[in-house]
Amino acid sequence: MDVKRRKFLKIAGLSAVAGVAAPSAFNMLLKGDAVASSGGGHAEKTENTGHAAKAEPKGIQYGLVIDVKKITHTKGLAEKCIDACHTEHNVPDFGNPKDEIKWLWVDDYEHSFPEHSHHQKNDALHEMQFMLLCNHCEKPSCVRACPTKATFKNKDGIVMMDYHRCIGCRFCMAACPYGARSFNWRNPREQYANGNFKFYKKPLNPEFPTRMRGVVEKCNFCAKRLSKGMMPSCVEACGNTGAMVFGDINDPKSEISKVLRENYTIQRKPASGTYPSVFYII
Amino acid sequence: MYDSGKVITGLAIFVAIICFPLWYNVINGAERIPIPLMPKDQKKCVAPSDYMRKSHMVLLNDWRDEVVRTGEREFQVIDGKKYEKSLQNGCMNCHQSREKFCTSCHTYAAVTPYCWDCHVEPKEMN
Numbered sequence: 001m002d003v004k005r006r007k008f009l010k011i012a013g014l015s016a017v018a019g020v021a022a023p024s025a026f027n028m029l030l031k032g033d034a035v036a037s038s039g040g041g042h043a044e045k046t047e048n049t050g051h052a053a054k055a056e057p058k059g060i061q062y063g064l065v066i067d068v069k070k071i072t073h074t075k076g077l078a079e080k081c082i083d084a085c086h087t088e089h090n091v092p093d094f095g096n097p098k099d100e101i102k103w104l105w106v107d108d109y110e111h112s113f114p115e116h117s118h119h120q121k122n123d124a125l126h127e128m129q130f131m132l133l134c135n136h137c138e139k140p141s142c143v144r145a146c147p148t149k150a151t152f153k154n155k156d157g158i159v160m161m162d163y164h165r166c167i168g169c170r171f172c173m174a175a176c177p178y179g180a181r182s183f184n185w186r187n188p189r190e191q192y193a194n195g196n197f198k199f200y201k202k203p204l205n206p207e208f209p210t211r212m213r214g215v216v217e218k219c220n221f222c223a224k225r226l227s228k229g230m231m232p233s234c235v236e237a238c239g240n241t242g243a244m245v246f247g248d249i250n251d252p253k254s255e256i257s258k259v260l261r262e263n264y265t266i267q268r269k270p271a272s273g274t275y276p277s278v279f280y281i282i
Numbered sequence: 283m284y285d286s287g288k289v290i291t292g293l294a295i296f297v298a299i300i301c302f303p304l305w306y307n308v309i310n311g312a313e314r315i316p317i318p319l320m321p322k323d324q325k326k327c328v329a330p331s332d333y334m335r336k337s338h339m340v341l342l343n344d345w346r347d348e349v350v351r352t353g354e355r356e357f358q359v360i361d362g363k364k365y366e367k368s369l370q371n372g373c374m375n376c377h378q379s380r381e382k383f384c385t386s387c388h389t390y391a392a393v394t395p396y397c398w399d400c401h402v403e404p405k406e407m408n
Binding site for chain 2: 152154155156160162163164187189204206207209210211212223224227
């Protein structure tokens with residue numbers, strides 16, 4: 001058969017169109033309601049991007065509720081919590097704010113909740129002590145920013161640091177909206193040679209390693225204690241005061257869920273969209 | 283062959299210089315391979331000693347991943363004794379001396395791991 005150039009191109013073009021279109025057409029026929037399902041998907045999508053809507057929680061997500069009034073009115077409780085945390089994790093105290101390392105600290109209302117605008121503030125708010133720590137967000141921006149996966153979210157919803165992997169680029173510090181991360185500008189064990197740990201308030205806790213110069217560190221919700229069935233050391237320091245309640249916020253039966261349902265709580269910087277797991281009862 | 287005397291002498295000197303590290307060690311009595319101090323009261327480790335000798339760093343790295351990243355913290359050996367997957371709270375419970383157990387070999391092999399920049403050695407615990 002003598003196929004002319006023009007005829008060949010026609011056949012080739014038609015077969016190409018058929019080849020591309022056939023599988024998708026076949027799929028549509030198999031599904032039956034192809035148009036309807038894509039429409040539904042679209043509706044769902046817009047719903048999820050809505051400001052208040054949140055995807056159905058799954059897995060464990062540990063969280064902490066802090067009763068600010070109880071913390072403020074129980075004298076020395078905040079200091080006790082901070083001390084318990086920093087002793088437990090060998091957090092150094094360099095004695096100057098520039099090099100400061102903090103896992104758990106106290107600040108006032110304005111600095112803790114800068115997005116909450118007020119014309120005239122409640123007098124009681126002025127003296128409130130807000131305990132601040134890593135929020136262990138559901139959608140942590142630090143984890144997305146970390147180029148080495150040194151910071152990651154573990155199976156319990158805790159935002160963890162793997163200090164072995166941290167290269168000290170501090171992208172996570174820039175990404176964290178809460179300033180919950182500290183950088184080791186100095187070697188916390190500088191004085192090791194003299195046997196004088198002047199950067200540690202107490203003798204080293206042999207259970208937990210220290211950090212080295214050039215890594216970022218932060219609260220880890222006492223992941224090691226949790227694995228042994230213990231509460232985080234700050235929660236333990238609060239004792240029976242009920243100033244801090246720790247637990248799985250995704251479990252509707254947990255104590256923390258009960259506390260969250262029964263009280264009005266606020267989170268820090270909700271507009272940053274990271275869904276913090278630390279809640280404040282004010 | 284012209285100047286064979288000079289050439290052979292030159293070659294001999296050249297070979298002698300090239301082999302300097304070898305005969306230097308022979309003359310000075312080269313350092314013997316150090317034998318790390320083993321714990322007296324323990325017979326078994328978490329893995330056969332041959333494996334531990336060659337691949338303890340692999341094991342430690344695996345432990346780090348398992349503990350920090352997946353939260354699997356317990357390690358069990360055959361005779362039922364539980365070991366914590368931890369350098370400072372596991373290994374150093376038996377191997378009490380960092381100096382005689384770790385450093386002696388690491389110095390010989392000219393490797394300087396920075397484990398102890400963070401981890402607390404038994405000496406510091408006391």
